[in-house]
Amino acid sequence: MILKKIYTEPKQLFEPVKFIDGINFIFGKKEQSTDTKKSLNGIGKSTFLDLLDFALLSSYRSDTSPRLMAAQQKGILKGLSVVLEFEVNQIEYAISRSFEEPNSVKFSINDSSFEDYSVDDLKRKLCKIIFLKKDYEGYFDEKWLRYLLLFFLKIQKPKKEKFTDPVKYIKELTAAELNQYLLFLMDIDNKLAHQNFKLQTDLKNIEPTIKGIKKFILESYGIQDIGEASSRVKTLIIEIEEIEKAIKSFNLSKQYQIDESRANKLTAEIKELWFLNHQDRKKIDAYRDSVHEEINVNPLKIKRMYEELNSLLANNIKKSLDEAIKFKKKLISSRQEFIEEEINQLVESIRERELEIEKKGIERRSFFAMLESEKAITDLTEAFKSLSNKQNEKASLESQTKIYQDLIREKNQIEQEEKKLEGKILDYSLKNEKEELAFSRLFRSIYNYLYPDLNDPSIFSISPNLDADSKLQINILPNNEMLSKGRNQGRTLIYDLAVLLNSIDKKINAPRFLVHDGIFDGMDKAHFIKLYEFLEEQKLQGKRFQYILTYNEEGTLTDNFGNADKVTTEKIEAEAILVLSPKKKLLGDF
Structure with missing residues (x-):
């Protein structure tokens, strides 16, 4: 040039x-x-x-x-x-x-x-x-x-x-x-010089990566040495097995006659009582405001909305809304004494349902007495959440540890290649x-x-x-x-x-x-x-x-x-x- x-x-x-x-x-x-x-x-x-x-x-x-x-x-x-x-x-x-x-x-x-x-x-x-x-x-x-x-x-x-x-x-x-x-x-x-540069670059890149992932493992899992990671994985495996065993015992225990369908049924009944109370409170509000409000609720439409979830519940909702509307129509034309009487009846119904909710809640909580007494978990949801967390921790720790071990192996391979290259470099001048x-x-x-x-x-x-x-x-x-x-x-x-x-x-x-x-x-x-x-x-x-x-x-x-x-x-x-x-x-x- x-x-x-x-x-x-x-x-x-x-x-x-x-x-x-x-x-x-x-x-x-x-x-x-x-x-x-x-x-x-x-x-x-x-x-x-x-x-x-x-x-x-x-x-x-x-x-x-x-x-x-x-x-x-x-x-x-x-x-x-x-x-x-x-x-x-x-x-x-x-x-x-x-x-x-x-x-x-x-x-x-x-x-x-x-x-x-x-x-x-x-x-x-x-x-x-x-x-x-x-x-x-x-x-x-x-x-x-x-x-x-x-x-x-x-x-x-x-x-x-x-x-x-x-x-x-x-x-x-x-x-x-x-x-x-x-x-x-x-x-x-320059082939050997180029090969060496590649090896040195690989070593330069891999060493901070190894250092970084080691620091992440030690700090994230509270261990003092990378060798403890294997012990931590074994501990997690045992804890996972214990939780799985507890959940299995919880589902099949005849002593407490516990099963998931019964727990789900109680939960549904409690939620339905909550909903009825909610509706009665709405009725009370409706009675008190009926003189100033028009009836614009469509029970049939609301029924169709809830039928997708539970047909029985939907019928109950529709029936309740129909009654509320009926009562509201009466209120518009009735005397104040009638309104107060109806409100008192609704308040009594709400109180009775709250007592029923408390009773069913006590019954539902009794299903968890065994696990609660051992200070383990108080709810199936918590059991599965704890199980999921430990499984995720185990998987993550195993994954991070595997990456660390793979990087160590890769570094060892690079260092082995470096040693082979050093042998060739000793003959470089002669060649x-x-x-x-x-x-x-x-x-x-x-x-x-x-x-x-x-x-x-x-x-x-x-x-x-x-x-x-x-x-x-x-x-x-x-x-x-x-x-x-x-x-x-x-x-x-x-x-x-x-x-x-x-x-x-x-x-x-x-x-x-x-x-x-x-x-x-x-x-x-x-x-x-x-x-x-x-x-x-x-x-x-x-x-x-x-x-x-x-x-x-x-x-x-x-x-x-x-x-x-x-x-x-x-x-x-x-x-x-x-x-x-x-x-x-x-x-x-x-």
């Missing part, structure tokens, strides 16, 4: 930038009246690279694209799209992505008309276009686009640590996950010795060129580390004086160049560009000059690549830095693909 050009439309925020083969400087130039380096911050160098990243389908949120989001909130990017033109294997492509609708992207092949894609769909398509290798023996996933591209796009973010460990190039991801991407980019078989050695030679040649004064016998290796989740450890310049000067910048520089040049030497599908934003901040300028010379030599050898870096004017490079005449400020400015200054910012005064 070679970058061609980037610009905005329909309005141009800046002149279209054309990428070139070799070194692409994004240059921060001082103004004549300016002497401080601080004035070169915020002129748009990193923002320009953000636009490139945006065109390559980066996520567009305030935490991932703070500079662009701030510009959009100011209205600077309103109505604009970024267009990136590039080529892969001599086929021309173009991406157009709008800031207004970042999840909808336009894509063109060989100057054809743009077609609409969702970001996710185009990510998968681009991943295959840019990274798919025909003869690669390892694992590849078309969902990897952004994970792989971020290796080639080292763009500094506000308040983020600069140039972390080169192996940890995406800080948020684990080494176990990153290993599969790094081995893929180095064209070394991939040829590829690893070839990459190590390339790495050493870059290291010796850029840092000729340093001599470290241990500069690159891939070794088993079974104590770590990653299982494989990629070692890059473990300990030397270079780290005290440029921290991880020097390690990142060498390793990234090795991956880029390895892809070129082996003619494998991968980006031929590499973006380093501010990598030389604080580094010895002699290394910058050596890098320039090294890349110029690679270009003369016919290697096609694009090394894109931001660089600020910092004064004269003297002979103390090597061949300083090759890399003058004037030369950098002349070769730069984009020159920015405090008076010529990328987005104006924003």
Whole structure:
């Protein structure tokens, strides 16, 4: 993949930038009246690279694209799209992505008309276009686009640590996950790394689930240890059997002549007496209000309503209503003494029925005396409710315990697979010795060129580390004086160049560009000059690549830095693909 050009439309925020083969400087130039380096911050160098990243389908949120989001909130990017033109294997492509609708992207092949894609769909398509290798023996996933591209796009973010460990190039991801991407980019078989990542992911997912369900069981059932769950189930089984036995005894006891039909009959009789009392009270109200009310009750209609429940009850209801209406008609034309007499009779009837209700209630309660005396249950309804609750508790506990045990078994199986994988990883170096050695030679040649004064016998290796989740450890310049000067910048520089040049030497599908934003901040300028010379030599050898870096004017490079005449400020400015200054910012005064 070679970058061609980037610009905005329909309005141009800046002149279209054309990428070139070799070194692409994004240059921060001082103004004549300016002497401080601080004035070169915020002129748009990193923002320009953000636009490139945006065109390559980066996520567009305030935490991932703070500079662009701030510009959009100011209205600077309103109505604009970024267009990136590039080529892969001599086929021309173009991406157009709008800031207004970042999840909808336009894509063109060989100057054809743009077609609409969702970001996710185009990510998968681009991943295959840019990274798919025909003869690669390892694992590849078309969902990897952004994970792989971020290796080639080292763009500094506000308040983020600069140039972390080169192996940890995406800080948020684990080494176990990153290993599969790094081995893929180095064209070394990554199947074991991918298998390990899957196993570690499964373990990571299953462990909190096991912990959560264990906590739920302990707290829900009042037990101290998960082993008590089995004992609790047995206790519930015994309690269920005892309740079932009590219910069976309750239904068949000859001593108390108890059966369900008799209990139901008593309940029905009590309810009927309640209803008759209710009706008589309604009659009393009707007598007292008869002078002011009309008769609008339809006994036949009410009878039909109750016939669905109980025909005898319905007849009684109808009869009672008929009598009530009859009495009401009499009341309308009778004297007050007659009304009082009828009310007294109804009150007496209600009292007699209440006595009957109490008697039948005593009789019904006697059916439960046996169970009540043993402080068990006082009603069949409570018996079945208690039985149901314990059966549900038993079923739930058994179910939760089974899930817990299944998860433990699954975890054990994963750990067994992990042990098998560890055995294969011990043989990993031997199996991939040829590829690893070839990459190590390339790495050493870059290291010796850029840092000729340093001599470290241990500069690159891939070794088993079974104590770590990653299982494989990629070692890059473990300990030397270079780290005290440029921290991880020097390690990142060498390793990234090795991956880029390895892809070129082996003619494998991968980006031929590499973006380093501010990598030389604080580094010895002699290394910058050596890098320039090294890349110029690679270009003369016919290697096609694009090394894109931001660089600020910092004064004269003297002979103390090597061949300083090759890399003058004037030369950098002349070769730069984009020159920015405090008076010529990328987005104006924003």
